[in-house]
Amino acid sequence: MPETPATPGTTGTRPTAPSLGFDPDDAAFVADPYPVYDRMRATGTALAYPANDWWLVTRHDQVNAMLRHRALGRVFVPKEPYERFAPWNLVNEHAMLELEPPDHTRLRRLVSKAFTPRRVEELRPAIRARTESLVDDLVGAGGGAFVDRVAEPLPVDVIGELLGIDPIDRALLRPWSNAIVALYEPSPDAGVEDAAIRAAAEFTTYLRALIEQRRRAPGEDLFSALVGVRDDGDRLTEDELVATAVLLLNAGHEASVNVLSNAVAHLLLERARWEAVVADPTLVPTAIEEAIRFDTPLSVFTRVAAEDVTIEGIDLAAGQQVGLLLGAANRDPAVFAEADRFEVGRSHNPHVGFGAGIHFCLGAALARVELQEALGTLVRRAPGLELADEPVRRDSYQFRGFSSVPVTVG
Numbered sequence: 001m002p003e004t005p006a007t008p009g010t011t012g013t014r015p016t017a018p019s020l021g022f023d024p025d026d027a028a029f030v031a032d033p034y035p036v037y038d039r040m041r042a043t044g045t046a047l048a049y050p051a052n053d054w055w056l057v058t059r060h061d062q063v064n065a066m067l068r069h070r071a072l073g074r075v076f077v078p079k080e081p082y083e084r085f086a087p088w089n090l091v092n093e094h095a096m097l098e099l100e101p102p103d104h105t106r107l108r109r110l111v112s113k114a115f116t117p118r119r120v121e122e123l124r125p126a127i128r129a130r131t132e133s134l135v136d137d138l139v140g141a142g143g144g145a146f147v148d149r150v151a152e153p154l155p156v157d158v159i160g161e162l163l164g165i166d167p168i169d170r171a172l173l174r175p176w177s178n179a180i181v182a183l184y185e186p187s188p189d190a191g192v193e194d195a196a197i198r199a200a201a202e203f204t205t206y207l208r209a210l211i212e213q214r215r216r217a218p219g220e221d222l223f224s225a226l227v228g229v230r231d232d233g234d235r236l237t238e239d240e241l242v243a244t245a246v247l248l249l250n251a252g253h254e255a256s257v258n259v260l261s262n263a264v265a266h267l268l269l270e271r272a273r274w275e276a277v278v279a280d281p282t283l284v285p286t287a288i289e290e291a292i293r294f295d296t297p298l299s300v301f302t303r304v305a306a307e308d309v310t311i312e313g314i315d316l317a318a319g320q321q322v323g324l325l326l327g328a329a330n331r332d333p334a335v336f337a338e339a340d341r342f343e344v345g346r347s348h349n350p351h352v353g354f355g356a357g358i359h360f361c362l363g364a365a366l367a368r369v370e371l372q373e374a375l376g377t378l379v380r381r382a383p384g385l386e387l388a389d390e391p392v393r394r395d396s397y398q399f400r401g402f403s404s405v406p407v408t409v410g
């Protein structure tokens with residue numbers, strides 16, 4: 001490693017991200033990326049990731065500044081050949097996550113009314129009732145697969161309910177979502193691509209039928225409200241409506257499932273942490289924020305420089321893509337004392353797990369309510385929860401979580 005790292009754009013002996021061990025296809029790296037993140041962060045600058053032509057950014061101040069900087073934006077690059085990827089392109093190119101102002105502002109304004117902290121608080125009793133029923137089933141069974149029995153169904157039900165998806169159809173959502181978002185991994189293979197295209201096509205067909213149905217018989221749900229907006233004000237095209245619904249349904253549960261399984265796994269792996277929350281449930285909110293920081297569920301988001309710009313000492317040429325490594329920023333020792341420790345009561349926790357700037361997670365308030373309700377219910381109703389076996393990590397770099405957290409309830 002050079003003593004004084006050069007800024008991106010210059011050549012020389014500067015290390016690249018792969019040379020420091022960054023490899024999303026390597027199971028050992030995915031299992032524990034943190035030592036590699038430490039080495040990358042210690043260079044003080046962004047590092048080249050030639051496989052995707054990205055500069056990878058790891059320091060908290062740099063990631064935070066780039067998320068907020070208006071010279072950096074999302075630029076949706078359709079997957080090619082376009083025709084082959086058409087269904088997948090359609091659900092992404094009209095989604096607010098991929099757009100910049102003014103389209104982003106218009107879409108976000110329409111949807112955000114449903115996600116204000118006050119509206120979300122109103123959902124708390126229903127979320128609590130659903131959580132209690134899932135946890136009671138787990139306790140009644142003496143334990144079981146925590147991810148399958150609680151962590152997955154809760155967020156799927158909550159977002160499904162909000163959008164008015166029939167309970168019978170909710171089983172379709174997670175397989176569709178998993179297949180679609182798998183294309184966000186840094187290097188998906190052809191089988192993953194085919195599955196993503198198929199899932200996007202099926203999801204779109206399902207939603208177009210639902211649009212027709214809600215137009216004829218609107219309900220009280222958010223989806224009916226969005227259909228109404230489209231018909232009244234002509235401000236949301238049908239493609240935008242489909243893309244918004246897919247984004248909300250996917251974003252609405254992908255990360256929450258992982259945070260809940262990460263939180264429970266990390267609390268139970270060091271029992272004193274779990275006991276601390278059982279003894280003092282007012283620690284639930286800080287424990288949830290710590291789970292988001294400690295094992296950040298969404299690893300990387302990209303931006304593209306619209307012009308030549310220098311941000312926190314990093315020079316970017318117009319057109320340069322950056323990969324902002326949220327999980328690395330959230331372990332930055334310059335910001336977080338004992339960054340590699342899971343502190344259930346961490347009070348100063350300015351993590352960037354929900355992003356920052358204009359794309360800051362629209363569902364953050366909802367995610368917090370459902371995750372706090374879930375952990376709160378668990379410590380109240382299943383204080384004797386224990387791991388029955390080692391948790392197993394998901395085989396995914398971008399979506400950091402566990403596929404299996406077997407538990408017993410003593």
Ligand code: HEM
Pocket residue numbers: 067096097098108159247248249251252253255256259292297298301302352353354355356358359360361362363364366367
């Ligand atoms: C703990 C759970 C969650 C985490 C960690 C999380 C994280 C994030 C992050 C990091 C972004 C910003 C991406 C970027 O800057 O490019 C984002 C955006 C977004 N999230 Fe979440 N999210 C969570 C739950 C939810 C939920 C429950 C919803 C519900 C609907 C949701 C909806 C969205 C939407 C719509 C956006 C796009 C916002 C925009 O582009 O303006 N998320 N989320």
